[in-house]
Amino acid sequence: MEEKIKNQPLLILFSSGGDRRVLADYLRKEEFLVKAPPPSEIDQKILSTLSKWSLILLDETMAQKIGDKILDAKQKQEIFLPVIVFTSQATRVNYWFEAGYDNVLLLPVRQKTFLAFLQHLIIIRAQSQKLYQQAQELAESEARYRQFVESPLVGFWLADEKAKFVFINQRLAEMSGYQVDEVVGKMTMLDPIAPESRDWLQQRLAQRRKGAITPDVVEVEMVRKDGSRFWALAAPAGIYDSRGKFKGYLGAMIDISERKKLEQLLIESNQELEAYARTVSHDLRAPLRAVQGYINILREDCGQKLDDQARHYLERIDRAAQNMDNLIIDLLNYSRLSHEEFLEANVSGEEVLEEVINYLDNEIKKKKAQVNIIKPLPAVKGNRNFLFQIFLNLIDNALKFVVPGQTPEVKIWAERRGKMVRFWFEDKGLGIEPRYHRRIFELFERLHGIESYPGTGVGLALVKKVVKKMKGEVGLESQLGRGSRFWIELPAANPGGQKERD
Structure with missing residues (x-):
């Protein structure tokens, strides 16, 4: 017997105990897995589990008694299961075909022919099951396809x-x-x-x-x-x-019509807001300049006549006016970023950093700060003026936020990270609690009083916005009292790309 039909489960339902035992013993020797219950043990459980069998063999008596139930159960369970009716009367063959059976075996039959017949039916059953499964999968796939292509959205x-x-x-x-x-x-x-x-x-x-x-x-x-x-x-x-x-x-x-309308409204709203901010900022600076002008007149014309308390008040008014002017300038710079366009070009990190250090030279000397630059600093893809603003704000903060009397120490270096360049700015200053790491990049966020550490609360927000505009990221590592390490990550320069000119 071929390997493919060994160990196939067969159900024999014969009324004659002798015929049932002879057939069962023979098929077991041929390595079939046979169940041959007597008629008294045939119950609903057998009918409800027909799919577990490869073939069902019936004699005419059992076909008369439960044949219809088996055929009905097959149809309800939607399974392909060959059912063979054994008959010794040639005149009964057509009767069983007409009764709905596809397989009728006329006895006597040679063993070889009988086994070949069983093998043939088992192969057909396996192929039919596979085709049925494929048809089911195809129908399910077709249903999914229909649901997909008839989407109410796409x-x-x-x-x-x-x-x-x-x-x-x-x-x-x-x-x-x-x-x-x-x-x-x-x-x-x-x-x-x-x-x-x-x-x-x-x-x-x-x-x-x-x-x-x-x-x-x-x-x-x-x-x-x-x-x-x-x-x-x-x-x-x-x-x-x-x-x-x-x-x-x-x-x-x-x-996406609604989205495009909203985008246009947002663009127009931002343009109006930016124009308003520029106008208001410009109009605010005019009276501030007048205040600062009168302060200078008072100092020059009445300075000798003012007592110490009056001069103190005058200094406070001057500082407040200067702080307001700085805030307005920072807001103008911040709002300008929203509409300022730039062409991407290769920018030398070393050259820009050198310009920033020269710009802060007086402040560095005044505070006797130690600025350690570890070269090389790779070039990046972006805008020279924007990179200058980023470096300036980060280094200025490192010089500013230290314990009174402490000498500022700043260490600057860079490293390649795939297609990006990360610049590090490490200081030995006050440090920042982790809960404030995200907040300090928001507009007007300050952790210290303006009297102790002057500033507008715009610098780091400006850094974040500029970095994002240059398709980069910004972050920090810091603990209170242990200094800070700010980093910015920008796209690396294109090899052979155009270098941005001053």
Whole structure:
């Protein structure tokens, strides 16, 4: 016997105990797994577990008694299970076929023929089960596909190699205002696109036919049937056969008109807010300059006539006016970043740092600060003025936030991290509690009184905004009383890229 039919479970339901035992013993010798219960032990449990058997063998008496129940159970359980009726009467063969049995065995039969017959049925059953399972999986896949392509949110399409639509789902029809049959086979992918974008799409279609562009996501303006327009986020791709030959296009899109409206409102709102901030800041500085002018006049014309208390008040007014002026300048710089554009170029970290150190030379000498720069400092991709602002703010803070009487110590170095460069600024200053590590990068956040440590609370917020604009990250490592290590991470310079000029 072939390996494939060994150990197959068979159920023998014969009314004659002698015939049942003879057949069961024979099939066990042929390495089948046989169950042959007497009629009194045949119950509902056997009928409810038919799928566990490879074949069921019935004599005519048992076929008359429970054959219909077995056939009904097979149908309800949706299983392919060969049931064989044994008969010794040739005239009864057609009867059993007409009764619904697919397999009738006329006795007597040779052992070899009988075993070949069983093997044949077992192979057919295995193949049928596999086909049934594949059909079920195909039906489930088809159902999932239908659910997917009939999404109430996403529009789907297929087009042939000439970009003519061969399928669109209902959602895409709703988005465009057309009926499905008005599009499929009649319109191309160029037709619903805004006229000013068709040349662009024509070029992309040609590139996709050549495989020159990979699947991507683009924003595109579409025209509905009634002439109105809407914005869509589309994800087109090419279809290729197993040999790489181009066969057509497929894609998905969603309507983003509401998002585009909100984006435009946000842009306009930001522009208005920035214009307002610049105007207010400019108007605020005018009276401040007047106040500072009168302070200078009082010092020059009345300085000798003022007592110590009056001079003290005058100094406080001057400092307050200067602090307000610094705050307004910082706010102007901060708001300017939102609309200031720049071209990316390679910027030397060493050159910019040298400029910052020269700029702070008087402050460094005044505080007798120790500034240790570990070279080399790699070049980065970004903007020279922005990098100057970042370095200036971080080093100025390192010089400022120290215990009174302490000599500031600053250590600066850099390291490559894949495609990025991380600059470190380490100090021996006051340190910052971990709970404030995120807050200090927000606008107007201060951890110390302005009398002790002058500032506007804008510096680190400015650093964060500039770094983000240059596609980088910023952070710190610090413990209270143990100093701080601020870091910024920026894209490394492109080899052979254009160097930014002053």
